[in-house]
Amino acid sequence: MLRTVIAGLAARPLRLLLSAVAIAVGVAFVAGSLVLSDAVGVGLRQAIAFETRGVDASIDGTRGAELDDEVLSKARQVPGVAAAEGRTTVSAPLLDAAGRPKDAAATGLAADEQLRPFDLADGRFPSSANEIAMEQDTAADYALGNPVTVLDQDGNQHTFTLVGTFTRPSDAGIGAGDLVLLPEALGKLSQETAFGEIVVRAAPGIGQQQLVTDLARAVGGRGISVVTGQEAAAQMLRETPSDSAGLTKFFTAFAVLAMIVAAMVIANSFTILVAQRTRELALLRCIGAGRPQVFSGLLAEAVAVGAVASAVGLLGGLGVAAALQAIAIGDVHVPLTARTVVASLAIGVLVTMLAAAIPAWSATRAAPVEALRTPVEGKSARAGRPRAAVTIALLATGFGTAALALGSEVETGVVLSIVAMTALLGAALAAGPLVVGPVARVAGAFCAPILGQPARLAALNADRNPKRTAASAAALTIGLAVVSLVTTVTAGVEAGRDRGIDQQLGADFTVTSVVATKPLPAALADTLAAVPGVADAALRQSFSGDLGTFGGYGMTAVRGDAVGSLLRPVVLSGRLDWLGPGELAVSKQLAEETGLAVGDTVQAGPRNRPVPLRVVAVYDGVRAAGADTGLAMIDLGQQSAIAMGEGGYDDSVLVKLAADADHDQVRRALENALSGAPLAQLRSIDELKDELSAPLRSTLDLLWALTALAVLIAFAGIANTLSLSVLERTRESALLRALGLTRGGLSAALAAESVFVALLGAACGLFVGIGSAWLIAQVASTDAEPVLFALPWGRLGVLLGAAVLAAPLAAVIPARRAARGSVTAGIAQS
Numbered sequence: 163m164l165r166t167v168i169a170g171l172a173a174r175p176l177r178l179l180l181s182a183v184a185i186a187v188g189v190a191f192v193a194g195s196l197v198l199s200d201a202v203g204v205g206l207r208q209a210i211a212f213e214t215r216g217v218d219a220s221i222d223g224t225r226g227a228e229l230d231d232e233v234l235s236k237a238r239q240v241p242g243v244a245a246a247e248g249r250t251t252v253s254a255p256l257l258d259a260a261g262r263p264k265d266a267a268a269t270g271l272a273a274d275e276q277l278r279p280f281d282l283a284d285g286r287f288p289s290s291a292n293e294i295a296m297e298q299d300t301a302a303d304y305a306l307g308n309p310v311t312v313l314d315q316d317g318n319q320h321t322f323t324l325v326g327t328f329t330r331p332s333d334a335g336i337g338a339g340d341l342v343l344l345p346e347a348l349g350k351l352s353q354e355t356a357f358g359e360i361v362v363r364a365a366p367g368i369g370q371q372q373l374v375t376d377l378a379r380a381v382g383g384r385g386i387s388v389v390t391g392q393e394a395a396a397q398m399l400r401e402t403p404s405d406s407a408g409l410t411k412f413f414t415a416f417a418v419l420a421m422i423v424a425a426m427v428i429a430n431s432f433t434i435l436v437a438q439r440t441r442e443l444a445l446l447r448c449i450g451a452g453r454p455q456v457f458s459g460l461l462a463e464a465v466a467v468g469a470v471a472s473a474v475g476l477l478g479g480l481g482v483a484a485a486l487q488a489i490a491i492g493d494v495h496v497p498l499t500a501r502t503v504v505a506s507l508a509i510g511v512l513v514t515m516l517a518a519a520i521p522a523w524s525a526t527r528a529a530p531v532e533a534l535r536t537p538v539e540g541k542s543a544r545a546g547r548p549r550a551a552v553t554i555a556l557l558a559t560g561f562g563t564a565a566l567a568l569g570s571e572v573e574t575g576v577v578l579s580i581v582a583m584t585a586l587l588g589a590a591l592a593a594g595p596l597v598v599g600p601v602a603r604v605a606g607a608f609c610a611p612i613l614g615q616p617a618r619l620a621a622l623n624a625d626r627n628p629k630r631t632a633a634s635a636a637a638l639t640i641g642l643a644v645v646s647l648v649t650t651v652t653a654g655v656e657a658g659r660d661r662g663i664d665q666q667l668g669a670d671f672t673v674t675s676v677v678a679t680k681p682l683p684a685a686l687a688d689t690l691a692a693v694p695g696v697a698d699a700a701l702r703q704s705f706s707g708d709l710g711t712f713g714g715y716g717m718t719a720v721r722g723d724a725v726g727s728l729l730r731p732v733v734l735s736g737r738l739d740w741l742g743p744g745e746l747a748v749s750k751q752l753a754e755e756t757g758l759a760v761g762d763t764v765q766a767g768p769r770n771r772p773v774p775l776r777v778v779a780v781y782d783g784v785r786a787a788g789a790d791t792g793l794a795m796i797d798l799g800q801q802s803a804i805a806m807g808e809g810g811y812d813d814s815v816l817v818k819l820a821a822d823a824d825h826d827q828v829r830r831a832l833e834n835a836l837s838g839a840p841l842a843q844l845r846s847i848d849e850l851k852d853e854l855s856a857p858l859r860s861t862l863d864l865l866w867a868l869t870a871l872a873v874l875i876a877f878a879g880i881a882n883t884l885s886l887s888v889l890e891r892t893r894e895s896a897l898l899r900a901l902g903l904t905r906g907g908l909s910a911a912l913a914a915e916s917v918f919v920a921l922l923g924a925a926c927g928l929f930v931g932i933g934s935a936w937l938i939a940q941v942a943s944t945d946a947e948p949v950l951f952a953l954p955w956g957r958l959g960v961l962l963g964a965a966v967l968a969a970p971l972a973a974v975i976p977a978r979r980a981a982r983g984s985v986t987a988g989i990a991q992s
Contacts, residue, residue: 183471186474187478190482196479196502201487201497204495206399214391215279229358236380245273250356254351254352282327285306288343289325295325306326315351315352361391370390370391429633433524433630467514473507476503476506553589553593561582566578579934587930594633602625606622614907620915638877641927654938658939663784672814672845673814676843683839687701690815695820697821698724702720702789703719705806708766716793721798744773744776760780766804782946877971884912913973915973924961
């Protein structure tokens with residue numbers, strides 16, 4: 163039997179090729195997700211290794227202890243210390259070409275080269291106080307030798323000459339800042355005198371543990387801890403979340419999708435292959451092969467195909483993981499572990515075996531004599547009543563669950579929506595064979611005036627075996643259902659966020675400090691209010707407020723009459739058209755945590771001078787940058803009475819323009835007014851919306867790239883089905899050629915059949931995806947964070963257009979094979 167399997171593989175390499183392609187692409191997803199998962203850890207460890215390289219001991223301050231020059235000097239005097247450096251990173255905004263500040267951070271250049279957590283890329287490191295080096299990506303808009311303007315903590319400008327660029331791992335933001343200066347230059351940018359950490363390198367022959375013991379004896383105590391470099395790295399690894407972890411989960415989800423699609427393609431391919439080999443298998447039964455032998459022989463073929471394709475997919479997964487890291491992260495790591503190799507090959511082979519098991523089992527059911535008499539061509543597989551019953555049951559489940567979701571809370575409703583989508587997707591797949599005939603006939607009639615007889619032939623061929631046709635379309639249905647769902651929901655979230663900002667924020671501009679810990683000038687709101695064309699400008703401060711027995715919470719203070727005009731959070735109960743002295747508005751979250759409700763009174767502030775605040779509203783707050791309403795709001799005049807510590811800082815100024823003001827003209831006037839506040843960053847509401855939507859668009863672009871591979875598998879399945887059906891219909895095609903159908907007509911018939919299959923899959927996928935997106939929009943939307951049902955016509959049109967245009971391409975090879983076949987040889991085939 164083994165020789166029979168080997169001979170069968172050698173005789174049918176082309177028939178198995180496209181099945182192998184589907185397996186390889188699916189395994190590439192799986193291998194890529196595993197490699198990407200390992201790469202996350204490798205990137206994080208590499209970043210930590212850069213931060214701790216050369217470090218034999220780390221000195222850290224806890225419980226308020228400061229690491230100053232005195233501690234550093236003592237560390238350097240400890241026997242066995244080869245070098246000790248203080249590390250600190252400060253905010254150092256850069257001025258761009260337009261003179262506007264943008265976020266950046268600076269760190270001091272260590273005198274000891276072995277304790278520098280970065281590598282020189284070009285030029286050199288600073289050697290004088292007026293020179294600067296920049297991280298390579300940050301320096302993309304600058305040239306070596308050019309001046310670079312940096313702002314200090316007070317907004318004063320300092321000009322440096324760019325003398326070099328450096329590189330460092332980007333994962334999790336570990337390592338130095340974007341800028342590197344000499345320590346004396348760094349001191350001009352910040353009044354901070356303490357170090358964040360002191361790192362120590364041991365002299366040759368001194369062990370880390372011995373060094374730590376000696377350092378602890380010299381500088382330890384009083385809240386200062388000393389650990390080995392290895393312990394510092396391990397602690398950093400535990401405490402640092404990776405920026406790449408979400409990408410790994412995202413990619414893993416699509417790996418599952420790809421394998422499901424690939425499994426459907428494989429099952430359909432093996433079903434056709436088994437049908438074509440009915441006589442061959444029957445002959446094996448006649449000469450003594452038992453059913454288990456036939457079954458195991460077919461599975462052995464599947465294992466062989468799956469093993470080879472999985473090996474190819476494993477190599478492809480390395481490339482996919484590298485490409486995605488290059489696009490989304492920057493640093494590329496392609497670790498190949500034994501787990502990745504074993505899991506990828508095992509999953510690929512197992513999925514192939516399971517997909518081929520049902521066709522292989524079906525091949526053993528027919529009696530040998532009956533199978534020998536069964537004609538190979540034209541065997542139809544019609545859908546019966548059980549399938550109709552399953553379709554109705556799934557539809558009922560989907561619509562029933564959707565109805566429950568509409569009447570549930572947001573969290574429960576989202577879960578029920580996913581269940582409803584799954585049921586509706588199952589119903590669409592189950593109903594495929596039931597609707598293939600009507601859809602094909604309608605499509606054939608519609609295309610007949612254009613393509614003529616080939617369109618009618620395509621409709622008849624698609625309707626000949628509705629189960630097979632539906633199975634070919636099913637893979638495309640799944641892929642387009644997922645991508646249309648996420649695309650539509652993302653568009654709805656973006657549109658809802660824009661509407662929420664418009665409804666809850668009455669301002670046209672926000673002004674924030676580019677250095678988060680530094681306040682804006684106290685009189686800035688009045689300065690901006692005096693600009694021609696400005697209707698109102700109000701200060702909004704964030705601070706930690708004392709709510710008495712309830713504890714301290716992050717709060718917002720704003721001018722009372724600005725509430726309801728410039729700042730309009732969604733009111734859940736009470737009223738919030740303005741805030742007066744003695745009034746408190748609490749967020750939904752704070753109300754749930756404390757039990758506070760409208761009408762309650764809170765004794766806020768210190769116990770010896772309590773300030774009674776009456777709750778007048780419960781709201782669901784604004785979360786836009788520069789306009790966050792925090793967990794509670796009070797009138798600006800009462801902030802000092804209940805603030806904990808030194809109170810707060812000027813967080814932002816909300817600016818509203820007059821109705822007849824020229825937006826661009828007033829913006830220029832505002833920028834002139836802000837010239838005296840160099841740390842102030844002016845942003846329009848449109849810019850704020852774009853900033854909030856950028857992560858959504860990046861995620862959506864990545865999703866489209868991933869889904870494109872899954873859809874590629876689906877079209878490989880369509881091409882596979884057509885290729886195998888061409889072999890199955892060899893005699894029929896030859897007879898049509900003999901009756902006068904041209905080669906072009908036969909090719910057109912196959913291309914039209916491919917388009918019909920693609921349209922069926924795309925229509926079902928878009929129906930399920932868009933319907934599910936509507937349900938999620940209804941369930942997940944709240945007054946504070948609306949989710950709109952906004953159809954992204956452009957992207958959906960691209961999806962449908964790509965499916966229709968790609969379908970004829972999938973039919974190119976099968977059409978050429980069918981058209982080049984010999985008429986006499988085809989008719990004579992038995």
